[in-house]
Amino acid sequence: xxxLPEVHTTAQNLNKILPGLKIKDVWSDYFSDLYEGKQQVKNxxxxxxxxxxxxxxxxxxxxxxxxxxxxxxxxxxTILIHMKMTGHLLYxxxxxxKNSPKVGKIPENWNxxxxxxxxxxxxxxxxxxxxxxxxxxxxxxxxxxxxxxVRKFAKVAIFDSDKIFEFNxxxxxxxxxxxxxxxxxxxxxxxxxxxxxxxxxxLMDQEIIAGIGNIYSDEILWLVGVHPVSPVxxxxxxxxKKIFLAMKKVxxxxxxxxxxxxxDYRTPDGKRGSFQYHHRAYQKTGSDCSKPKCExxxxxxxxxxxxxxxxxxxxxxxx
DNA sequence: ACTAGCCCCTGGGAGC
DNA sequence: TGCTCCCAGGGGCTAG
Numbered sequence: 590x591x592x593l594p595e596v597h598t599t600a601q602n603l604n605k606i607l608p609g610l611k612i613k614d615v616w617s618d619y620f621s622d623l624y625e626g627k628q629q630v631k632n633x634x635x636x637x638x639x640x641x642x643x644x645x646x647x648x649x650x651x652x653x654x655x656x657x658x659x660x661x662x663x664x665x666x667t668i669l670i671h672m673k674m675t676g677h678l679l680y681x682x683x684x685x686x687k688n689s690p691k692v693g694k695i696p697e698n699w700n701x702x703x704x705x706x707x708x709x710x711x712x713x714x715x716x717x718x719x720x721x722x723x724x725x726x727x728x729x730x731x732x733x734x735x736x737x738x739v740r741k742f743a744k745v746a747i748f749d750s751d752k753i754f755e756f757n758x759x760x761x762x763x764x765x766x767x768x769x770x771x772x773x774x775x776x777x778x779x780x781x782x783x784x785x786x787x788x789x790x791x792l793m794d795q796e797i798i799a800g801i802g803n804i805y806s807d808e809i810l811w812l813v814g815v816h817p818v819s820p821v822x823x824x825x826x827x828x829x830k831k832i833f834l835a836m837k838k839v840x841x842x843x844x845x846x847x848x849x850x851x852x853d854y855r856t857p858d859g860k861r862g863s864f865q866y867h868h869r870a871y872q873k874t875g876s877d878c879s880k881p882k883c884e885x886x887x888x889x890x891x892x893x894x895x896x897x898x899x900x901x902x903x904x905x906x907x908x
Numbered sequence: 909a910c911t912a913g914c915c916c917c918t919g920g921g922a923g924c
Numbered sequence: 925t926g927c928t929c930c931c932a933g934g935g936g937c938t939a940g
Contacts, residue, residue, distance in 0.1 A: 590933070656934080673934050675917090721918095740917045742934070757936095785910095795935085803933070852932075894913065895933065 591672040593800030594843030600653035602857045607648040610728040615640045619723035655762045655799035667750040675853040676743030682707040683733040713859030763798045776833040789817035804871045811870035816906035817897040823907040870898040
């Protein structure tokens with residue numbers, strides 16, 4: 590699922606490609622999940638308005654804030670895309686087909702419109718995980734930006750660029766963990782806003798720190814040897830410092846590996862990232878702990894409706 | 909103000 | 925082989 594490193598990789602790659610390109614058309618089969626400002630776009634009428642705001646504009650730049658991709662347009666509007674769990678953005682030459690040939694496991698009786706890559710079957714864009722395309726932006730150069738999202742949780746919205754930080758999506762988001770200016774004291778102040786909160790939950794709280802989700806929080810806590818349910822206020826300051834440093838390290842590592850493709854995430858050229866091959870805790874339930882000299886095993890528990898993976902042997906519970 | 913829990917969604921994997 | 929059931933979970937929302 591796209592967290593900071595995945596969204597960062599996507600936004601950075603797109604920022605090398607999209608600026609200067611003019612949006613020629615927008616297509617979607619996904620009206621219920623398009624938004625215009627605060628207004629949820631529930632029908633075609635709103636989609637037409639979204640389309641009107643977008644078509645004809647040029648892309649100025651693409652950036653990331655928390656787990657959102659922001660596409661700034663030349664007309665004072667910004668498209669916000671939150672990929673949630675299974676969404677990912679792809680860029681390439683795409684064709685709209687009706688009664689299309691089968692792609693992956695799409696049923697034979699499929700008779701809807703479908704976008705398929707106009708590329709050789711060797712192209713990573715043909716990866717079966719890339720076939721759930723629910724919105725496309727076609728550019729005047731003949732290429733398209735498409736959102737593939739099997740579970741349809743992704744959010745696409747449009748805002749006035751100068752007001753975008755006034756809306757809830759971005760208003761209350763905490764600081765960016767990889768900013769040079771984000772120092773330990775800021776981190777400490779942030780997490781201590783939830784003194785009774787469990788450390789894993791607090792790390793994942795977007796209002797405390799932006800961009801960390803389930804995978805990276807598991808990996809950070811494994812690395813520093815802190816049990817995920819430890820309340821923040823019980824963790825000694827020097828251990829919080831270790832968490833802070835591990836957070837920067839693990840997130841950077843995620844970026845270096847091109848993100849995590851445990852699930853559906855792909856880079857805009859359709860390729861997998863490789864952080865999933867370096868997990869120590871996330872989805873390693875039952876495996877031997879890989880920390881040197883540790884003889885524990887990775888367990889899984891549910892906290893706050895999410896799974897947490899950790900080694901009960903070397904991850905210390907502060908309480 | 910807080911938190912626990914439901915909801916959205918659907919492919920894939922496990923079990924029979 | 926094919927059916928059913930359960931799981932993945934970010935973030936919005938509601939009930940307590």
